[in-house]
Amino acid sequence: xxxxxxxxxxxxxxxxxxxxxxxxxxxxxxxxxxxxxxxxxxxxxxxxxxxxxxxxxxxxxxxxxxxxxxxxxxxxxxxxxxxxxxxxxxxxxxxxxxxxxxxxxxxxxxxxxxxxxxxxxxxxxxxxxx
Numbered sequence: 001x002x003x004x005x006x007x008x009x010x011x012x013x014x015x016x017x018x019x020x021x022x023x024x025x026x027x028x029x030x031x032x033x034x035x036x037x038x039x040x041x042x043x044x045x046x047x048x049x050x051x052x053x054x055x056x057x058x059x060x061x062x063x064x065x066x067x068x069x070x071x072x073x074x075x076x077x078x079x080x081x082x083x084x085x086x087x088x089x090x091x092x093x094x095x096x097x098x099x100x101x102x103x104x105x106x107x108x109x110x111x112x113x114x115x116x117x118x119x120x121x122x123x124x125x126x127x128x129x130x
Contacts, residue, residue, distance in 0.1 A: 016058035024051045 007018050027048055035042045 014059060014062045016062040018057045019055040020052055021057070023048060023055075 007013050028045070029039060031045050031048060035045060
C-alpha cells in the first residue's frame with residue numbers, strides 16, 4: 001500500500017497539536033477573508049481562537065494511542081445504555097418509543113396507504129377534501 005501521509009498516522013500524530021497548525025494555516029486566513037466580505041462572521045474568528053486555545057491545552061497530555069476522546073467514550077456509553085433499555089422494554093412487552101422522525105414517517109406511510117386505497121376504489125372526491 002501507500003505510505004501514511006503526514007499528520008495522518010493515527011498512532012503517532014498529536015492531533016491536538018496538528019489542530020493548532022490547521023487553524024493557523026487554513027482556518028484563520030479563510031475566515032479573515034470571509035469577515036472582510038461578511039462582517040457578521042467576525043464572531044467566528046473569536047470562536048476559532050477559543051477552539052485553538054482548547055486544543056493547545058490538550059497538546060502536552062495528548063496520547064495518540066488513545067484513539068477515543070472522552071466525548072466519544074461518553075457517547076458510546078449513552079448509546080449502549082439506550083440499547084440495553086430498548087432491549088429491556090421490548091422484552092417486557094412495552095411499546096417501542098418512536099422518535100419524531102419515525103412518527104412522521106409512520107403517519108406519512110399510513111396516509112399514503114389510505115390515499116392509494118381510495119384511489120383504487122375510485123373515491124377521488126374524499127382525497128381532495130383532506
